[in-house]
Amino acid sequence: GAVVSQHPSRVICKSGTSVKIECRSLDFQATTMFWYRQFPKKSLMLMATSNEGSKATYEQGVEKDKFLINHASLTLSTLTVTSAHPEDSSFYICSAISGRATGELFFGEGSRLTVL
């Protein structure tokens, strides 16, 4: 299947700092990427839809000023958690729609954020 790479896989930061997570589609161009958050033993919660060259669309209840999303190219979307607090600690996962006409969705390996 298509490859989606996410970096870093783990990050620990202090409260008040900002953290950037990158999501890359390695072997296809992705005009649309998605960012999810997953709590322990829970399902994936869609945070926002990232569209190349335009503003992201955020789901209800997700603070767009706190979770900054940039999709500057067809292979890269970034999620920046600004002024992180312990409650932002979570598993963040990106996904991208494959370039195939069938439009399968492939996920990155996830990034575990721990805010101290």
Place this chain on the structure above:
Amino acid sequence: GENVEQHPSTLSVQEGDSAVIKCTYSDSASNYFPWYKQELGKGPQLIIDIRSNVGEKKDQRIAVTLNKTAKHFSLHITETQPEDSAVYFCAAKSGTASKLTFGTGTRLQVTL
């Protein structure tokens, strides 16, 4: 919007037995139904999917069935192995939306 329910939440089977996970969806416009396997600490991996123009799809030990009338679809894993142990998520998407709606997940444990 779409609502996807998934059962059971946990499933324990002995190695070699079959496992079945069921999902129902609410939006009759949904036409794409993927299944994902998530191992601990990793992102979900697409294992099989089905579209609304077919009723069944098989790939080696895994198969998915779809009943559009009843709005439910199921994942079947035969001859289970310990490496099948993971959390499985079903999902649904309609042709007019690009985002998936996920089920709540099933934790499958295959015991020796």
